Amino acid sequence: MVQAKTWVLTERFEGFPKDSNFRLQLEQLPDPKDGEMLLEALFLSVDPYMRAYVMRIQPGEVMMGSQVAKVIKSHNPSFPVGSHVVGRCGWRTHSLSDGAGLTLLQADWPQEVSLSQALGGIGMPGLTALYGLEEVLDLKEGETLLVNAAAGAVGSVVGQIAKIKGCKVVGSAGSDAKVAFLKDLGFDEAFNYKTITSLEETLKAASPDGYDCFFENVGGPFFSVALPQMKQFGRIAVCGGISLYNDTTPQTGPYPHTSMVFKQLKMEGFLVNRWQHKNPEGIRRLLAWAKEGKLHCREHVTEGFEKMPSAFMGMLKGENIGKAVIKV
Ligand SMILES: NC(=O)C1=CN([C@@H]2O[C@H](COP(=O)(O)OP(=O)(O)OC[C@H]3O[C@@H](n4cnc5c(N)ncnc54)[C@H](OP(=O)(O)O)[C@@H]3O)[C@@H](O)[C@H]2O)C=CC1
Numbered sequence: 001m002v003q004a005k006t007w008v009l010t011e012r013f014e015g016f017p018k019d020s021n022f023r024l025q026l027e028q029l030p031d032p033k034d035g036e037m038l039l040e041a042l043f044l045s046v047d048p049y050m051r052a053y054v055m056r057i058q059p060g061e062v063m064m065g066s067q068v069a070k071v072i073k074s075h076n077p078s079f080p081v082g083s084h085v086v087g088r089c090g091w092r093t094h095s096l097s098d099g100a101g102l103t104l105l106q107a108d109w110p111q112e113v114s115l116s117q118a119l120g121g122i123g124m125p126g127l128t129a130l131y132g133l134e135e136v137l138d139l140k141e142g143e144t145l146l147v148n149a150a151a152g153a154v155g156s157v158v159g160q161i162a163k164i165k166g167c168k169v170v171g172s173a174g175s176d177a178k179v180a181f182l183k184d185l186g187f188d189e190a191f192n193y194k195t196i197t198s199l200e201e202t203l204k205a206a207s208p209d210g211y212d213c214f215f216e217n218v219g220g221p222f223f224s225v226a227l228p229q230m231k232q233f234g235r236i237a238v239c240g241g242i243s244l245y246n247d248t249t250p251q252t253g254p255y256p257h258t259s260m261v262f263k264q265l266k267m268e269g270f271l272v273n274r275w276q277h278k279n280p281e282g283i284r285r286l287l288a289w290a291k292e293g294k295l296h297c298r299e300h301v302t303e304g305f306e307k308m309p310s311a312f313m314g315m316l317k318g319e320n321i322g323k324a325v326i327k328v
C-alpha cells in the first residue's frame with residue numbers, strides 16, 4: 001500500500017479561487033494489478049484551464065491537471081520501472097494507472113532539458129503556441145504578430161517561434177521584469193499593460209502599420225482595443241481569455257463587427273487537442289529548437305506539493321514568468 005497526497009476541490013470557485021476551495025486529503029493506494037503501474041509525481045502543472053474548466057469537477061473530487069511522473073512499480077511491460085510519463089493524473093503525489101492517457105517520455109530525453117519542460121514549452125503549452133501559429137494563423141515570414149500574456153507558458157513560446165519564422169513580434173505582459181524578459185527573448189517591442197497610459201497609443205507606436213496576426217490569450221478590453229489595429233485581412237487566433245475566467249458577472253465589451261467587416265478579418269478559436277495526432281512531431285520540433293538554443297523555456301518553479309493551491313492562484317495573479325510548475 002502507498003499513501004498518496006491529493007488536493008480535492010471543496011466547492012467550485014466563485015470569482016477568484018481561495019485557499020478554502022482546496023483540501024489536502026490522504027488516499028491509500030493498493031498495489032498495482034496485472035497491466036497496472038504505480039506512478040510517483042515529480043513535477044505538476046498549474047494552468048489557466050483549471051479555472052475555466054472547474055465546472056467539470058464535482059466538489060470532493062481531486063483537482064484536474066497534468067504531471068510528469070516516474071514509474072515506481074509496474075505490471076505493464078509498456079511502462080517499465082524507471083520510465084517517465086506525462087499524464088492527466090490530477091493533483092496527486094501517487095497514482096495507479098493502466099497506461100490509458102499516459103504519454104511515455106522518450107528514453108533519450110536530453111539531460112540538459114528538465115523533465116518538467118514536458119509540462120511547458122516542450123509540452124501542451126508549447127504545442128498550443130506552435131499549432132496556434134501554424135495551423136490557425138499560418139504566420140508568414142515578414143508579418144507582424146501581437147501576443148498578450150506574452151511572458152507566460154504559451155505566450156513566450158509564441159513570440160520565440162514567431163522570431164524563428166522571421167516575423168516582427170509585439171508582446172504585452174504585466175510587469176517590468178516580464179517586459180525585460182521578453183526583450184531578452186528577442187521580442188521587437190514589449191510593454192507592461194498595467195503601467196502604460198494608453199493601450200491604443202502603445203499598440204500604434206509599436207506597429208504604426210498595424211498587425212497581420214494576433215495571438216489572443218487575454219480577452220476583455222485588450223481585445224477590443226487591439227481589434228481596430230489589425231491590418232486588412234488580419235488573422236486572429238483566439239487561444240484563451242484569461243482576463244475573463246474569474247468574473248462572477250460576464251464582462252461586456254464593444255461588438256467586434258465593425259472591425260471584422262471593414263478590415264475583412266479572420267478570427268478562429270482553437271483547442272490544442274485538435275492536433276494531438278501531430279504531437280510527436282510537434283514535440284520533436286520544439287525539443288530541437290530548445291537544443292539549438294532557439295527556444296528558451298523559462299519556468300516558475302514552486303517547491304512542495306503542499307503549495308499547489310498557492311502556485312495555482314499565483315499563476316492566475318501573474319506571479320509567474322514562464323511556465324508555472326510545482327516540484328514535489
Ligand atoms: N486553447 C488552448 O488549447 C489553450 C489555451 N490556453 C490559454 O492560453 C492563455 C495562456 O495560458 P498559459 O500560458 O498556460 O498561462 P500563463 O503562463 O501565461 O499564466 C497566466 C498569465 O495570464 C496573465 N493574466 C492573468 N490575469 C490576467 C488579466 N486579468 N489580464 C491580463 N493578463 C492576465 C498573467 O500574466 P501577466 O503578468 O501578463 O498579466 C499570468 O501570468 C490562457 O488564456 C489559457 O487559457 C492555454 C493552453 C491551451
Ligand SMILES: CCCCC/C=C\CC(=O)/C=C/C=C/C=C\[C@@H](O)CCCC(=O)O
Pocket residue numbers: 048049052053064066088124219239240241242244245271272273
Ligand atoms: C473566456 C472564454 C474562454 C474559455 C477558454 C478556456 C480555456 C482555454 C484553455 O486554457 C484550454 C486549455 C486546453 C488544454 C488542453 C489540454 C489538457 O492538458 C488539459 C485538458 C483538460 C481536459 O480536457 O480534461
